[in-house]
Amino acid sequence: MRVALSMLTLVPGAMGGSETYARSLCRALAARRLLDVTAFVPAIARDAGEGLPTEVVDEYRSGTTAAAKLRGVARALASPGAMRLRYRGIDVVHYPFTVPLPRLPARVVITLHDVQHLDVPGLFSRAERAYRKVAYDRAARGADIVVVPTAFVRGRALEKLGLEESRVRVIHHGVDHAQFRPDGSEREPFLLYPARTWPHKNHRRLLEAFALLRRDRPELRLVLTGGGSEALAGPPGVEARGAVPQAELVGLYRRAACLVFPSLYEGFGAPPLEAMACGTPVAASNAASLPEVCGDAAVLFEPDDPRAIAAGVEAALARADELARRGLERAAAFTWDAAAQRHEDAYRSLSTRS
Template sequence: MKIGINARTFSVDEPGGAVQAAMMQAKELSARNDTEVVLFGHKSIRDDFPELTVVSDNYISRSQAFGILWERTSLPKLASSQEVDVLYCPNGNAPLTSISVPTVVCIHDVNAIKRMSSNIHYIYRRLTIPSSVNSAEVVTTVSEFSKKEITSELSIDEGNISVVHNGISDYYLNDGPGKPLDLPDEYILYVGSMNPRKNIQGILDSFNILKDSMEEYKLVMIGPENKSIFKNFEVKDSDNIVTPGYVSIEELKFAYKNAAVFLYPSKYEGFGLPPIEAMACGTPVIASRTASLPEVLDDAPMYVDPKDPRDIAETTQTVLENPKLSSQLVERGFIQASKYTWENSASRLMDVFHTL
């Protein structure tokens, strides 16, 4: 099967979780012996995909505004000229009207439509997502939770939505130590964007409660800087809080493996890759019992109320002070993380493509 992928988002400098997931799906699809993958995007992505055909006709600027214009005007014609069997749009960026090529669009979640991003991002997604969804033959999403959200917010028949779980890189599952990163000796770790829906304020408030009784622990927060599409929020370094910024996968693995506990009390997730990655690296996880996280993480973490900083702090302290409990969480985490591979994700996606 010849698969075209809208790779417009792949050229961003610091890809977030949804874009990283899309890139991993592209690589896994191309590794199969029953596919030919063509990427439609800026020529700069050839460095990340040297063995794949990258079609970048008319893509003259890496700016986001131009990329959006390009995918609305040039992409449909390019997909047709390349004679692909299906056009996969992994970041909610399908053509706004039906085209000659069968289209599958992935909607990770509807956080922007629920006003969890900036006003301009809300307006853009509110204007484009319904049309993209209606023009596609099939919609995919990453969890049963997101499927219900999409059905509710966009009034789509759930029979036209297929769940394709994300996976994690095999790199996290192997025994390697990762690449050393300058971090405190003892620390609590958060990984993700500095987006208020990730409950950054709740993390900070709970750490302020915790640090008086467990002053040997620092808080490490890893992730890209706050982008304009998110509501304004900044976290600055202090004596007790370390923010390395965006790091390589090798450095991230090191951070996961050496953390005392991984803290992820997010308010809203469509899937939630970081806690699964932390589990794969043998780190006990604390997560919020909300949105997709109970579905994706099952019984592997300790759960907290994301609205209650004291609950987050007390649960974190319980894990840190109880080696037996910590070991049990690590064991359950390994089992849960092993369920999510990009090979499985690509296989499920191929099942969807074959229905067209």
């Protein structure tokens, strides 16, 4: 059985957790070496195979805006011939970024990271909603297997897209424990929030909550990382660093007094687990998938209320030692090897179907 991981719509550095998922899955499959898997990648992401045999598909022209992505998908669907030749002999094709490019005469697995565009359409432009309707919804309805990262996403997908339950498999993401681990660093008086400034990341209410916290804790700082966060610099105590290298982010996890994660919507939500793996206390939103991911190892709060966010942070700081222990135990249950094994099971199940 030959499996293709078709990753043509990858735009490096612009896709958040879905890029981490795809690259980590490739790395874990390459380490296991149990199936014949090839990564098919665009020219702008030649290294995305992460150790798997890799085919660079120069024929696909990537775009960074919603309109450009839609044009790229349309061109690829209209003239798929040259691309298809690269995939000859493939039995199962997995599209980890949901979009089924190119369409192939093979069994199909897609990963549906969330249905945020259906749950909270107001957060998306008209062009982005149109793109997702064509590229995501149709792909999910036509796939043999739909992989989702949490039971939360599974429930929303079943309701919003009318999928058959038997076709939707929950496979939790993993944590790179070789990177995200304690190293004995001393905790410093700052909160950490690593997130791009997308609307659902809820930076505005976090800044309001932080102003409340500073009244009683003037020494406390808030460190923001992620693309676009540099624009949020200015309020007292706020350090807005923008996108930072992975090594710097790991160091921040290890030194932070607490991770605060006020997101309004997550299909999975890796930063709380990454922080836990580093022994960092976590205060997180009680919305969407986050209670499922965090379990009882974090303080959960109502993300629409700055006072509730502030209270959640105060509680996490007061329970720092307990939450650090619980977090390490929780994060240990999430590995990329286990995720890769479950993906392999999905691929094999399709090879046995008539």
